[in-house]
Amino acid sequence: MIFRGKALKYGDNIDTDAIIPARYLNTTDPKELAEHCMEDLDPEFKNKVKEKDILVVGENFGCGSSREHAPISIKASGVKCILAKSFARIFYRNAINMGLPILEIPSVIDKINEGDELEVDFDNGVVKNLTTGETFETLPFPPLIQELIQKGGLMNFAKERLKGGKL
Amino acid sequence: MGQTITEKILANHAGKKEVFPGELIFVNLDFILTNDITGPLAIKEFENIGIDKVFDPEKIALIPDHSTPNKDIKSAQQSKIIREFARKYNIKYYYELGRVGIEHALLPEEGLILPGDCIIGADSHTCTYGALGAFSTGVGSTDLAYAMALNEIWLKVPESIKFVYYGKLSKWVTGKDVILYTIGKIGVDGARYKAMEFTGEIIRNLPMSDRLTICNMAVEAGGKNGIIEPDEITLEYVKDRAKRDFKVYKSDLDASYSKVYEWDLTKLEPVVAFPHLPSNTKVISEIGKDIYIDQAYIGSCTNGRIEDLRIAAKILKGHKVNPNVRLIVTPATPNIYMQAMKEGLLEIFLEAGASITPPSCGPCLGGHLGVLAEGEKAIATTNRNFVGRMGHPKSEVYLSNPAVAAASAVLGRIAAPWEVEVKE
Numbered sequence: 316m317i318f319r320g321k322a323l324k325y326g327d328n329i330d331t332d333a334i335i336p337a338r339y340l341n342t343t344d345p346k347e348l349a350e351h352c353m354e355d356l357d358p359e360f361k362n363k364v365k366e367k368d369i370l371v372v373g374e375n376f377g378c379g380s381s382r383e384h385a386p387i388s389i390k391a392s393g394v395k396c397i398l399a400k401s402f403a404r405i406f407y408r409n410a411i412n413m414g415l416p417i418l419e420i421p422s423v424i425d426k427i428n429e430g431d432e433l434e435v436d437f438d439n440g441v442v443k444n445l446t447t448g449e450t451f452e453t454l455p456f457p458p459l460i461q462e463l464i465q466k467g468g469l470m471n472f473a474k475e476r477l478k479g480g481k482l
Numbered sequence: 483m484g485q486t487i488t489e490k491i492l493a494n495h496a497g498k499k500e501v502f503p504g505e506l507i508f509v510n511l512d513f514i515l516t517n518d519i520t521g522p523l524a525i526k527e528f529e530n531i532g533i534d535k536v537f538d539p540e541k542i543a544l545i546p547d548h549s550t551p552n553k554d555i556k557s558a559q560q561s562k563i564i565r566e567f568a569r570k571y572n573i574k575y576y577y578e579l580g581r582v583g584i585e586h587a588l589l590p591e592e593g594l595i596l597p598g599d600c601i602i603g604a605d606s607h608t609c610t611y612g613a614l615g616a617f618s619t620g621v622g623s624t625d626l627a628y629a630m631a632l633n634e635i636w637l638k639v640p641e642s643i644k645f646v647y648y649g650k651l652s653k654w655v656t657g658k659d660v661i662l663y664t665i666g667k668i669g670v671d672g673a674r675y676k677a678m679e680f681t682g683e684i685i686r687n688l689p690m691s692d693r694l695t696i697c698n699m700a701v702e703a704g705g706k707n708g709i710i711e712p713d714e715i716t717l718e719y720v721k722d723r724a725k726r727d728f729k730v731y732k733s734d735l736d737a738s739y740s741k742v743y744e745w746d747l748t749k750l751e752p753v754v755a756f757p758h759l760p761s762n763t764k765v766i767s768e769i770g771k772d773i774y775i776d777q778a779y780i781g782s783c784t785n786g787r788i789e790d791l792r793i794a795a796k797i798l799k800g801h802k803v804n805p806n807v808r809l810i811v812t813p814a815t816p817n818i819y820m821q822a823m824k825e826g827l828l829e830i831f832l833e834a835g836a837s838i839t840p841p842s843c844g845p846c847l848g849g850h851l852g853v854l855a856e857g858e859k860a861i862a863t864t865n866r867n868f869v870g871r872m873g874h875p876k877s878e879v880y881l882s883n884p885a886v887a888a889a890s891a892v893l894g895r896i897a898a899p900w901e902v903e904v905k906e
Contacts, residue, residue, distance in 0.1 A: 328670055328759065332868040336875075337847040341549060341556035343523045355875040375671040375704060379868060380847075381606040383523055383622040404675050404706055405606055409622035459506045459636060473531050473628050 316416060316437040316464075318395040319445075320369040324429040327373035329356065331406070334377065334385040343384070345391035352388040361392065369435065370397040371427050377406025386410045396435055398442065400424050411460055414468035418442070423451045437464070484734025486642040488677040488709055491617040491731055495600040503641040503740075508634050511541070512599040512616075517585055517843075518546035520604035520623045522563040527627035536571045537633040543575035543594065544568050545585040548843045553850035583815025583841040586610040586698060586783035590690075591815055593723025597712040597730050602626065602635050607783050607865065609700040613693035614720065615712035615730060620701060640706045641740040642677040642733075647684035649748030654899040656793070657692025658785060658863065658883035660684065661699040662753035666763030667743070674704030676740065679733065684747055685710055690719045691789035698784045699865050702760040754861075754896060755881035758869045766886065766898045773880070774806070777860040778891035779872075780884050781812025781839070782846040785863035788818045788825075790884040795827040797888035798834040800905035804894030809836040810845055810852045836891070848872045854879075861890045 333356040335348055342348065353360035370389070376399040377385060386409050389397070396416040410417045416437055423442055427433065431446040440455040455461065466472050485493065485500055493501040495509040516524050521544055528536075536542060544564050549557035568576035575594065582588070586607050589595050597615035602608065604626040611618035621635065629635055645664060665672070678700045685693065693710050700708030710716075712730045720728070751765040780786070780794045791813060803809045811831050813819035819841065822828050831838055837852075839845070845852035846864040854860055854873030860880070862872065867879035882890070885899035892902050 330866075330868040332847075332866070332871050336870050337519075337849050340519050340849075341554060341560060343526060343560075355870045375674060378670060378704065379606065379866060381520060381604055381608075381620045381622050383520065383624060386622075387523075401671065401674060403671070403704060405620055405622060405701075408625065412622060412624040412628075457506055463636075469624050469628050470527055470530055473631055476632055477531070477533060 318369065318416070318435045320395050320433060321367040322369050322371040322427050322429055322431045322433055323363055323367035324371045324427070325356065328375045328378055329372055330379040331377055331382050331385045332379055335382065335388045340382060340384055345387050348384050348388035349391035352392045364392050364394060367430060368393050368395050369433050370394050371424060372397065372399045373424060374400045376402050378403035381405045383409045383413065386413055386415045390415045398424065398435065411463055412469040414464065416464070418453065420451060420453045483738065484736035486677065486679060486733045486737040487615065487711055487731045488617055488642055488679065488707060489639065491598060491600055492637065492639055501639045503639050505639045506636060507639060508636055509600050511602060511629055511633050511635060513541050513543070513594060513601050514603065514626060514629045515543040515545060515585060515589065515608070516604040516626050517548050518550060518561050518564055519548045520626065522560045523623035524604055524626040524630065525563055525567045527624050528630050531631055533631060536630045539572045540574045541633065542573050542630060543589060544573050545577050545582060545588065547582055547584050547841065548847065549849055550579055550582060550842055551840060553844070581816060584783045584786055584843055587787055587814035587818065590614060590694065591817060593720065593725050596720055596724055596726065596728035597716060598728050602629055606701045607698050609705065609708050610694050610698040610783060612697040612700065612707050612709035613690060615710060615716055617707055617709065619707045638675070640675055640677040642679050643673055644679045644681060644739045644742045646742065646744045647682040648744065648746040649684060651684060651747060651750065654752055654885045655750050656883045657688055657695040659750060659753045660747060661696045662755055662760065662763050662881065663747065663750060665699065665703045665761045666753065668703055670702060670759055670761045671704040673700065676705055678703065678705040678708045680708060680710050686713060689789065690715060691787045695784055699760065702865055752883055752886045752898065754886060755867055757867050757878040757880065760865065760867060760881060769896055771895060773896040774859065774894060775861050775890055775896065776807065776858040777852065777854060778807055778809045778887045779845050779852060779860055779862040779864065780887050781810070781814065782843065782864040783814065784865045785884050786812050786814030786818070788821050790863065791818070791822050791827050793884045794888040795830040796904060797885055797899055797902050798892065799830045801834055801892045801902060803835040803891045806894050807891050809834065809891040810839060811836050812839045812845065813841060815841050845872065861887050861896055863887050
């Protein structure tokens with residue numbers, strides 16, 4: 316999995332109420348959720364993400380609620396992947412389980428500016444900042460999580476597991 | 483090498499002798515739950531798997547507590563998805579309106595969560611049940627769907643942080659203040675991915691309601707789970723409620739912790755978390771007498787239990803809610819509502835000029851039953867004060883214990899409990 320795109324930057328502790336406020340949780344439709352993604356934090360998000368589709372964020376991204384509507388709305392907005400200093404744990408597993416690519420690379424985030432052109436190679440854990448010419452390497456995911464990602468999420472694994480499959 | 487209570491419960495449910503922090507494991511589950519926000523998504527995922535039964539219909543609770551009583555047509559549709567799924571798959575613990583309570587107050591009260599259990603719930607405050615000596619953590623809808631089919635979940639064994647509290651809490655200082663103090667000290671990601679083990683003489687002397695409040699907010703420090711070793715108070719709480727056998731686990735003396743915090747809280751005052759993070763805390767004497775509020779809210783999975791309502795009633799008795807304030811009280815479950823009625827608490831609230839809602843999560847997450855307008859300020863006994871949490875993105879939420887919320891309702895500004903005369 317290799318993604319290329321421009322960086323859209325936000326800060327620390329972006330919570331799930333900011334990603335998708337509770338007033339929109341009466342639907343599970345990804346398109347409808349995407350309409351309101353991040354709107355309280357940045358009313359321009361919807362337009363910005365058309366051009367800059369790699370989210371680059373600070374510490375504890377996705378803290379708060381367990382609502383999977385949060386990663387769903389981000390994915391449906393057209394975001395290709397998220398790079399963060401760190402993720403809140405429920406958001407982390409929700410993203411992996413539903414197949415939204417994410418990467419924790421704390422030392423790299425401050426070396427990326429909004430609008431920088433990035434290339435993210437998930438198989439090898441390599442992030443290239445094509446604008447500055449810098450290349451960063453990170454530890455790949457543990458095998459279990461890599462396999463979940465390769466299978467396209469937890470539900471595909473569930474189908475195998477029900478037939479007696481193991482990781 | 484010794485093991486923590488969290489490691490022991492996880493090892494037992496993974497069929498292993500021991501587990502180590504960082505290890506990825508699959509664990510079997512004793513009970514799982516979901517609500518009307520996360521449930522419909524879980525059901526959608528479950529039905530994609532293509533099987534015709536859940537793993538065990540007696541191990542699943544479906545609790546439509548967030549947007550109920552149905553706040554609009556779309557929410558009614560979400561509740562209907564849950565209801566129809568419950569019927570189709572014979573889910574034993576489906577709670578219809580009138581019998582439904584706020585999930586994390588309801589399930590311990592019903593005796594469905596027990597010491598030593600391994601629990602997941604599609605709600606971040608599932609960590610509440612650690613107060614019973616269970617491993618319990620919040621997950622998303624996909625995890626829940628997977629667990630409904632296979633009764634297991636993948637987990638990374640967390641490192642544990644030990645919090646030891648010494649001393650004796652002063653009057654009007656509660657479990658809520660202990661956890662707000664803790665989050666204020668370590669920050670909203672101070673325990674990210676970690677188990678938070680709460681111990682010390684203060685914890686040992688706290689009743690279950692305060693312990694549930696403390697573990698409830700572990701997630702606000704980023705914690706995977708909060709946990710308290712069972713003792714006589716725990717066993718007394720579960721003995722007439724338990725619907726199945728359970729096992730008591732304790733941490734070994736030589737168990738290893740990534741950090742140990744030790745605090746003497748004898749001099750702790752009531753704590754208030756300022757907008758817009760639960761870690762943005764001040765003690766009550768540091769706060770000026772000029773933070774005027776539009777709404778006070780007493781309820782939620784954090785502080786909607788009978789003990790919380792008793793504290794609020796003690797302050798409100800014989801007083802009137804300030805003319806500029808709307809006080810909203812939510813008994814967390816039908817049993818608590820009934821008990822509050824029998825004890826005359828509801829009468830005290832109504833005479834003071836409060837509005838009492840049915841059991842619901844509504845106000846806490848800005849869903850319904852008390853949404854804030856632009857520029858409004860609220861003091862709330864809830865767990866989160868993020869931007870827009872209780873309504874308009876330009877509204878503000880201050881978090882406190884029930885005594886501070888009640889005193890603030892009377893005085894119209896954030897106030898200390900001792901500023902209001904207690905009338906016996």
